[in-house]
Amino acid sequence: MIQSVETHGTLAEAQRAMGADAIFMAGGTLVMRDVNAGVSATRLVRSTDPTLTDIRLSGDGVTIGAGVTMATIAHHRETTFLAPVARAVGGPQIRNMATVGGNLFAPHPYGDFAVALLALGARVNFAGQSGAARPLADVLRDRGRVGLVASIQAPRPLAAADFAFLKVSRIKPKGVSVLSIAALLPRQGGRIRGARVAFGAMGSMPLQSTAVERVLEGQSLDTATIARAAQIALEGLDPPTDALASAWYRREVAGVHLKRLLERMARG
Ligand SMILES: Cc1cc2nc3c(=O)[nH]c(=O)nc-3n(C[C@H](O)[C@H](O)[C@H](O)COP(=O)(O)OP(=O)(O)OC[C@H]3O[C@@H](n4cnc5c(N)ncnc54)[C@H](O)[C@@H]3O)c2cc1C
Structure with a gap:
């Protein structure tokens, strides 16, 4: 149970105050939920740095x-x-x-x-x-x-069309993710140079998809490339089952949503 709330003027001081009995709190949207549910920590540490x-x-x-x-x-x-x-x-x-x-x-x-x-x-x-x-x-x-x-x-992406984000949720507009995808696809002379793609809610943490990046790198964002990327979307991902969606469902739709995101980026 939390017994004290400590506020430190610098983050370095807050860091020094941390220990096994302390939780750092920022906005508190998750920490306060845990505190209300009962945590073993006894100190909340904050910083006004x-x-x-x-x-x-x-x-x-x-x-x-x-x-x-x-x-x-x-x-x-x-x-x-x-x-x-x-x-x-x-x-x-x-x-x-x-x-x-x-x-x-x-x-x-x-x-x-x-x-x-x-x-x-x-x-x-x-x-x-x-x-x-x-x-x-x-x-x-x-x-x-x-x-x-x-x-x-x-x-910062050089062109707005180089970066895109997509979130799929059951409750709109503020539901949590069934999955999310973000892509940074800088293009030089129409070819992708430095592809980066990441998935959310498709593993225990946000995951970079090096398989999709390999398919996209050096290519133009055409129909064939997008289809190949969508086909390989699941490689390296390990979606969990939770109250929002089963692992099976997440697997079924990941490629579909990646395709939609890439098509949107191709349109500019
Ligand atoms: C109703 C509801 C809806 C939500 N919807 C979404 C959503 O749609 N998408 C989404 O991504 N999240 C969502 N969240 C989760 C959460 O609000 C966000 O992820 C938010 O960004 C967490 O930030 P916070 O400052 O509130 O973190 P806190 O609750 O303060 O802390 C969360 C964790 O991060 C640690 N932490 C915080 N700051 C630091 C730091 N500087 N250094 C080291 N550790 C740190 C804390 O110690 C704690 O372990 C939702 C939460 C609720 C309650």
């Missing part, structure tokens, strides 16, 4: 503080390419609280924003970190063992 809510341009990318909310992403001029993704997370009340950092740790079937960041090849900065930012794919694999996330660096 102002850098957590920064959004700033860095080179050809954008650095987003871990405490930036989905509502801010949806309206900020530097993150317009991510606005449709942020708007797909929960309803307005959830978006006002839900943070980008919290989304990286949200269990299945949550983590829609993390799917988009994975497709973008985002990198993660941690509190008190001195070295280079870590690739998000590594951080997702190590989720239980990483420290506090300070910010996320994401490249």
Whole structure:
């Protein structure tokens, strides 16, 4: 049972205050649910570090503080390419609280924003970190063992049509994911260079699809390429069964929705 709530002025202090008896809370949309259900931790740790809510341009990318909310992403001029993704997370009340950092740790079937960041090849900065930012794919694999996330660096697509996100849910507009897909397909002379594709709710965490990326790389986004990508969509994915959909259903529809997303990107 939680016995104290500690608020620290810097994320580094919050990091030092963490321990086996503590939970870090950002927007609290998931943490407070767990607290109400009863958790073994006795301390809630928060941080009011102002850098957590920064959004700033860095080179050809954008650095987003871990405490930036989905509502801010949806309206900020530097993150317009991510606005449709942020708007797909929960309803307005959830978006006002839900943070980008919290989304990286949200269990299945949550983590829609993390799917988009994975497709973008985002990198993660941690509190008190001195070295280079870590690739998000590594951080997702190590989720239980990483420290506090300070910010996320994401490249900005050169053209709006290079990046797309699709979420399938049973309840519209604010249901959770049956599955989600994000793709970054930069094109040079009509050919895809640097394909990145990620799936959500098709495994225990957001998954990058290197099989689909291989099919798309160097190709033009024509009917034959899209058909080949859709055919191989399931490779490397391991969808679970839950209250929203069975693993069988997720397998049946993954290729169909990938095809729709790629067709939308082909139209520009
Ligand atoms: C009704 C409802 C609907 C929802 N709908 C969606 C949806 O459609 N799509 C979706 O993706 N999610 C959804 N969620 C889940 C959740 O709201 C989001 O994933 C949100 O982004 C989590 O962020 P948070 O700040 O609220 O996290 P918190 O609840 O504060 O924390 C969640 C986890 O992340 C950890 N954490 C938070 N910040 C950091 C940090 N900086 N560094 C390290 N660890 C950190 C916490 O310790 C905790 O383990 C929904 C939740 C609810 C209750």
